[in-house]
Amino acid sequence: MDSPHFVHVAERAVEALDPAAALEFVSDPGFGGITMFVGRIRELNHGRRVTGISYDLFRPLALARFAEIAEQAQRDVGPALKLYIAHAMGRLAVGDIAVVIAAGTPHRDEAFRACRAAIEAVKHATPIWKQEHFEDGDSAWSEGCSLCDAPAANVPATDVAAHDAEHEHEHEHEQRDCGGAHA
Amino acid sequence: MQVELELFGALRGLEAEDRLQLAVEGALITDARAALQTHAIGHWPQAAQALLRSCAFATASEILRDPQPLPADGKLAVLPPVSGG
DSSP: OOOSEEEEEEETTTOOOOHHHHHHHHOOTTOOEEEEEEEEOOSEETTEEEEEEEEEEOHHHHHHHHHHHHHHHHHHHOSSOEEEEEEEEEEEETTOEEEEEEEEESSHHHHHHHHHHHHHHHHHSSSEEEEEEETTSOEEEOOOBOGGGOOOTTSOHHHHHHHHTTOOTTSOOOOOOOOGGGO | OEEEEEEOGGGTTSSGGGEEEEEOSSSBHHHHHHHHHHHHHHHSOHHHHHHHTTOEEEOSSOEEOTTSBOOTTOEEEEEOOBOOO
């Protein structure tokens, strides 16, 4: 049987992400609810004018994480779910699409929950890094979430979403120390 | 054992081709972390040394915690805090 989920990393120099393809993928005669999150490169960050973002990914692990995120969403909202997760890699310009998440389910509640949980897990628990390029020529890697804190696969997506709703990447991170005995 | 580390994100550019071979005394991820921290003190700028403390180690299929054993093939990715989306 074909997988009800689609996961993908798109090299920007080769292809652009396609929300229409995501919509098509999660469509089903039995599904009355479809939600989609499209993340695009915005022109300002912390008041600085951005000219673009370079995304670095550890591709095999990112794809494995996307598949785990989809499986977790299925456990959370039930088997009637199609989920689409795609993220861009490489140098993107302002307005380019960085990420597309789409969820198709029988009703709207599961579709919203699955989509929200998936985007939060992609942002906070997947090996992806962004380097912002500023108008003044400076570039900087974004601070992020330590994967030492990544939630275990069996944490309900709703719990992750509730936690992550308070945890946008808009603040300074207090970085945890992963090193234990060698700290 | 000998490990081959691949560096990502803000750690890119610190080593040729973003890879590093290190001899690790011990069989656990924590031992690889200690070896990399020792290497970093001698070779990396202060900010990268500090970043290393919040980095995770992983294979192509899973994140490995400090008490876990090193993978048999010795290949590890060093993952700084993430910022996708």
